[in-house]
Amino acid sequence: MTDARGSDSRFGETNARRAPGTPCWVSLMVHGPAATHDFYGALFGWEFRPGPQQLGPYARALLIGREVAGIGQLPPDRQLPTAWTPYFASDDVNRTAETVRLCGGTVGVGPLDAGEAGRMALGSDPAGAVFGIWQAAAHLGTAVAGVPGTPVWNELLTYETARVAKFYETVFGFEPVPDASPGRDYVTLHLDGRPVAGIHGTGEALPRDRGPHWMTYFEVADTDESAARLVELGGHVLSPADDTPHGRVATVADPEGARFALLAVRH
Incomplete structure (x- = not known):
């Protein structure tokens, strides 16, 4: 791995719209969100507030009052492995999703609107690893970096x-x-x-x-x-x-x- 922050500024470019391809958010889908909130709250000092509900119950984790990550709830009938998923910025999620398909990947969710926050899709690469695509509107992504819990x-x-x-x-x-x-x-x-x-x-x-x-x-x-x-x-x-x-x-x-x-x- 390599240090990707570029500087130790807590906010810096995190407040700006990301260049396409930039990792801009991480999200976790779980079966028990309340217990998961307690776990990460105690571990990283996160607090939680409701986020877009288009994919079911979803909350955004806050640190120093700034958005850090998201935690949502898996459908009860889906026994999927829980995993942190990075989202990469896109200026056009529809076009990026189509490129994913043309390059041998798959698009499993979306593209769809996440309220006023933006537009998203979930895809997987040719080997099966899942990632997200995020076209920002009101929600630009992770808004604090360079401090513990980010x-x-x-x-x-x-x-x-x-x-x-x-x-x-x-x-x-x-x-x-x-x-x-x-x-x-x-x-x-x-x-x-x-x-x-x-x-x-x-x-x-x-x-x-x-x-x-x-x-x-x-x-x-x-x-x-x-x-x-x-x-x-x-x-x-x-x-x-x-x-x-x-x-x-x-x-x-x-x-x-x-x-x-x-x-x-x-x-």
Whole structure:
């Protein structure tokens, strides 16, 4: 992974309309939203307020009074795995959705209007990883960055990078930059010369029950303390905290099994 913030400003460009392709929002669909609100509220200090209801009960998480992420409720008859989903900005969600289809992906939801907030679609890449497309209107996306409790990076875990990197390059205009390290299958996706997301080819090491999927990294002040707190709240540590060139990282899951990462950024 790579530090994608560009600066430590808490607001900065998060208040501006994003360039197409920019990761602009993360959302989680769960079976028990009330318990999930309690979990993330205690872990990250989030508060919640109602959001667009076009996809059923949905709430926006706030930090410092600013929107950070969304949590919605899965239909009770759908036994889908819970997962954090990144949304990428688009000037025309209909056109982007059509490009997804033409490039071998699928569009499972939408495009549809989310009230006055904007227009969205959910798609999956050729390997099956789910992502969102967001055409902003009143809601521009995550409005605070660079502080604990905010998304700091999105990384795709998949079988191999070459095919899916080409897909995301065509759909969103990313410039794929492969890692030159021997034996490492990793591509950083750049937009306007800036790293915005990553693709990690893991071969057959993906969890069988999960398959290719996007992983959201949330910034924390202390990875070990946050991981311990997460366990107290009913979450699980999947990969213990480890030091990396970008900071100390732990891979974890919430009580419903949604995987994400805790990252104390190295300054």
